[in-house]
Amino acid sequence: NAGVTQTPKFRILKIGQSMTLQCAQDMNHNYMYWYRQDPGMGLKLIYYSVGAGITDKGEVPNGYNVSRSTTEDFPLRLELAAPSQTSVYFCASSFTPRDLLYEQYFGPGTRLTVT
Amino acid sequence: RKEVEQDPGPFNVPEGATVAFNCTYSNSASQSFFWYRQDCRKEPKLLMSVYSSGNEDGRFTAQLNRASQYISLLIRDSKLSDSATYLCAATNDYKLSFGAGTTVTVRA
Numbered sequence: 582n583a584g585v586t587q588t589p590k591f592r593i594l595k596i597g598q599s600m601t602l603q604c605a606q607d608m609n610h611n612y613m614y615w616y617r618q619d620p621g622m623g624l625k626l627i628y629y630s631v632g633a634g635i636t637d638k639g640e641v642p643n644g645y646n647v648s649r650s651t652t653e654d655f656p657l658r659l660e661l662a663a664p665s666q667t668s669v670y671f672c673a674s675s676f677t678p679r680d681l682l683y684e685q686y687f688g689p690g691t692r693l694t695v696t
Numbered sequence: 697r698k699e700v701e702q703d704p705g706p707f708n709v710p711e712g713a714t715v716a717f718n719c720t721y722s723n724s725a726s727q728s729f730f731w732y733r734q735d736c737r738k739e740p741k742l743l744m745s746v747y748s749s750g751n752e753d754g755r756f757t758a759q760l761n762r763a764s765q766y767i768s769l770l771i772r773d774s775k776l777s778d779s780a781t782y783l784c785a786a787t788n789d790y791k792l793s794f795g796a797g798t799t800v801t802v803r804a
Binding site for chain 1 (some may be wrong): 700704728730737738739740741742745758781783785787790791794796797
């Protein structure tokens with residue numbers, strides 16, 4: 582199992598450009614999440630999905646969009662990039678265990694700089 | 697008020713020492729709690745799950761106090777390799793709320 586994979590690892594965008602951050606998992610997890618982490622801060626939830634075709638906003642969704650057409654993939658779209666979106670983006674997934682722990686497993690992250 | 701709060705540290709300890717730090721949570725409905733380890737802004741890696749009074753895994757012990765709404769992490773016999781940021785997380789339905797992390801530096 583590759584676990585949770587993310588591409589690209591690094592990206593520099595100009596203000597106003599758009600891009601898609603890719604996330605895939607091969608663990609057949611139904612829940613997937615996108616977080617951003619700014620220096621010295623915790624993880625903030627951007628969007629999440631409880632299954633294919635279902636997505637919902639997290640704490641900081643403005644400026645982002647997601648889709649979940651398959652169980653495996655959960656891409657994050659940035660439209661009209663702004664310097665405030667400079668951050669490290671992590672994708673995570675979890676399953677629904679009988680004990681309802683919802684342990685999340687993270688991808689390696691994408692470091693995005695918007696200048 | 698933040699859902700999960702942690703003492704940011706840093707905690708500077710010598711090798712072999714014991715270090716402990718807490719995390720408080722505000723959502724009394726949270727059922728499960730986690731400690732993640734994060735190195736130099738790499739991805740968080742699950743260290744321990746805590747869903748009853750506590751959990752122990754080798755040199756690491758996590759305790760849960762539901763009455764006071766905090767969890768703690770204790771590291772015994774600290775190693776240089778324990779230097780990292782430790783993130784606390786609490787469940788909110790099937791989502792997690794994370795603290796900003798506690799930085800631990802173990803010196804030789």
